[in-house]
Amino acid sequence: MDWIAAPDAWLSRLVVQRGVAVIYLLAFLAALREFRVLAGERGLTPAPAFLRRVPFRHAPGLFQLHYSDRAFATVAWLGAALAAALAAGAGDAVPLGAAMALWAALWLLYLSVVNIGQTWYAFGWESLLLEAGFLMVFLGNDDIAPPTVTLYLVIWLVFRVELGAGLIKWRGDPCWRKLTCLYHHHETQPMPGPLSWWFHHLPRPLHRAEAAANHVAQLIVPFALFLPQPVATWAAAVVIVTQLWLVASGNFAWLNWLTMILAVAAVDGALLARHLPLPGPPAEQPDAPAWFTATVLTAAAVVAALSYRPVRNLLSPAQQMNRAYNSLHLVNTYGAFGSITRERHEIVLEGTAEPEPGRDTQWREYAFHGKPGDVRRLPRQFAPFHLRLDWQMWFAALNPHVPAPWLRTLITRLLDADPATLRLLRTNPFPDAPPRHIRARVYRYRFTTPRERRDTGTWWHRTPVGEHLPTQHG
Structure with a gap:
C-alpha cells in the first residue's frame, strides 16, 4: 500500500464502514429496548443520580446538559436512524466533510449513552465500538482513495484486541497454559449458545487443540497483520475464522462480529474483489485534499500518544482486561477470560x-x-x-x-x-x-x-x- 492512499482497499473500506454502522444500529436498538429499565429516570441504577455526582470530564456527553427518558429516546432513535443510513451507504452519497460529520455525530451519540450506562455498559465491546467508530471518521468515503494511515490504525486496534486477549489468558489461569480451560469454559461462559452443549462434549483432546489453536491465533498471528500481502490477508483470515468459532460456541454480544469486520482492513481488497461477484471500484478516487490528510495525521498522532498506556499494559505481568484509559474511550486495552470458572x-x-x-x-x-x-x-x-x-x-x-x-x-x-x-x-x-x-x-x-x-x-x-x-x- 502507498503510505498515503490505498486505492485497491476500496472494498475493505466499504465492508469495514458498513459493518461498523450495522453494529452501531444494533447497539442503539438494544439501548432502546433496555436502557429506561436499567438506567433511566426510574431505572435500577438511575442515570440522573449518577450525573449529579459525576463531573463532565469523567462522563462527557450530551446528557450532561440534561437527562430525561424522552431525551434519551430522542438520542437513541437519532443514533439508530443515522447508523441505518450509514449502513445503507449515506456516507458515500455526501461530500467528504459531511461524511466525516455523520460518523462523528454517531460516535458522540453513542458515547453519550455509554458514559451514563454505568455497570450495564461496562463491557469491553462498548469501548471497542467507540474506538472503532472514532476511526471511521478518518477512513474517508468514495470521494477519495482509502487513507493508508487510517487502515493501519484499524489494524492496530485489531492487533490490540487479539494480543490482549491472548496475553491475559497466557498470564492468567494456569489452565490456559495446560490447555485444559475448555474442559469447563463452554459450560460456564456467561451466555451459552445453541451449540455450546455439543462444544462442551467434544473429546478432551479436541478441547486441548482448541486452546492451543487459540494461543497461536491470538499470540502469534496478530503480528502478521502488519506484514506485506498476501501474508496480512491470511492473518486476517485466521482472525476471522477464530472469531467465527467463538460465535458458534457462545454469545459474546458484538465482540466477535466487530473484530471480524475490523480485520477486513488487513485484507487485500483487490484480491477479494476479483473473487467476488461485486461491482468495480468507484470511477474516480482522487488524492485526498490537504485538509483531510492533515486531519488523518493528527488523529494518528493522538492514537500514537494514547497508545502508551495500553502498550505498557500489554507488556506488564499485571496486565488488566478491558479498560478505558480516558472518558472518550479512545485507545483502550482489551482482553477476556483471564480466569475460567469451574462451576x-x-x-x-x-x-x-x-x-x-x-x-x-x-x-x-x-x-x-x-x-x-x-x-x-x-x-x-x-x-x-x-x-x-x-x-x-x-x-x-x-x-x-x-x-x-x-x-x-x-x-x-x-x-x-x-x-x-x-x-x-x-x-x-x-x-x-x-x-x-x-x-x-x-x-x-x-x-x-x-x-x-x-x-x-x-x-x-x-x-x-x-x-x-x-x-x-x-
Missing part, C-alpha cells in the same frame, strides 16, 4: 401469590431470554445483540453470597409488576396479578451428559446451593 452458578428469581409462604408453597420461576433457567430449554443465539440484564445476572452469580445492589430494586419492580421491566424477561409467571413474595435462590448448573440428555430430554442439570437474597414482600 456455573445461576441466580433464579421465584415468586408466589400465597399470603404466607410455607414449606409446601409452590414457587414459580421468572424466565430470562438468554441466561439459563428452564433445564429443558436449549440456549438460544442472541449475539451480536446484547442482553445486558442477562449478562449482569451472570456476574451477580459469581458472588453468590454478595448480592448486587441493583438486584433488590429489580425484585421490587417485579413485585410491582412493572410492565417495562417485565418486557425484558422471557416469561412472566404472574400474568393476572403480581406475586406477594419473591425470593432469589442460587443453583449450580451443569450440562447434562449425553445419556442424561437421552433419558430426560434436558440440556441442564441443576442442584440448589442456597439463598441469595431473603424473601421480599410486595
Whole structure:
C-alpha cells in the first residue's frame, strides 16, 4: 500500500464502514429496548443520580446538559436512524466533510449513552465500538482513495484486541497454559449458545487443540497483520475464522462480529474483489485534499500518544482486561477470560401469590431470554445483540453470597409488576396479578451428559446451593 492512499482497499473500506454502522444500529436498538429499565429516570441504577455526582470530564456527553427518558429516546432513535443510513451507504452519497460529520455525530451519540450506562455498559465491546467508530471518521468515503494511515490504525486496534486477549489468558489461569480451560469454559461462559452443549462434549483432546489453536491465533498471528500481502490477508483470515468459532460456541454480544469486520482492513481488497461477484471500484478516487490528510495525521498522532498506556499494559505481568484509559474511550486495552470458572452458578428469581409462604408453597420461576433457567430449554443465539440484564445476572452469580445492589430494586419492580421491566424477561409467571413474595435462590448448573440428555430430554442439570437474597414482600 502507498503510505498515503490505498486505492485497491476500496472494498475493505466499504465492508469495514458498513459493518461498523450495522453494529452501531444494533447497539442503539438494544439501548432502546433496555436502557429506561436499567438506567433511566426510574431505572435500577438511575442515570440522573449518577450525573449529579459525576463531573463532565469523567462522563462527557450530551446528557450532561440534561437527562430525561424522552431525551434519551430522542438520542437513541437519532443514533439508530443515522447508523441505518450509514449502513445503507449515506456516507458515500455526501461530500467528504459531511461524511466525516455523520460518523462523528454517531460516535458522540453513542458515547453519550455509554458514559451514563454505568455497570450495564461496562463491557469491553462498548469501548471497542467507540474506538472503532472514532476511526471511521478518518477512513474517508468514495470521494477519495482509502487513507493508508487510517487502515493501519484499524489494524492496530485489531492487533490490540487479539494480543490482549491472548496475553491475559497466557498470564492468567494456569489452565490456559495446560490447555485444559475448555474442559469447563463452554459450560460456564456467561451466555451459552445453541451449540455450546455439543462444544462442551467434544473429546478432551479436541478441547486441548482448541486452546492451543487459540494461543497461536491470538499470540502469534496478530503480528502478521502488519506484514506485506498476501501474508496480512491470511492473518486476517485466521482472525476471522477464530472469531467465527467463538460465535458458534457462545454469545459474546458484538465482540466477535466487530473484530471480524475490523480485520477486513488487513485484507487485500483487490484480491477479494476479483473473487467476488461485486461491482468495480468507484470511477474516480482522487488524492485526498490537504485538509483531510492533515486531519488523518493528527488523529494518528493522538492514537500514537494514547497508545502508551495500553502498550505498557500489554507488556506488564499485571496486565488488566478491558479498560478505558480516558472518558472518550479512545485507545483502550482489551482482553477476556483471564480466569475460567469451574462451576456455573445461576441466580433464579421465584415468586408466589400465597399470603404466607410455607414449606409446601409452590414457587414459580421468572424466565430470562438468554441466561439459563428452564433445564429443558436449549440456549438460544442472541449475539451480536446484547442482553445486558442477562449478562449482569451472570456476574451477580459469581458472588453468590454478595448480592448486587441493583438486584433488590429489580425484585421490587417485579413485585410491582412493572410492565417495562417485565418486557425484558422471557416469561412472566404472574400474568393476572403480581406475586406477594419473591425470593432469589442460587443453583449450580451443569450440562447434562449425553445419556442424561437421552433419558430426560434436558440440556441442564441443576442442584440448589442456597439463598441469595431473603424473601421480599410486595
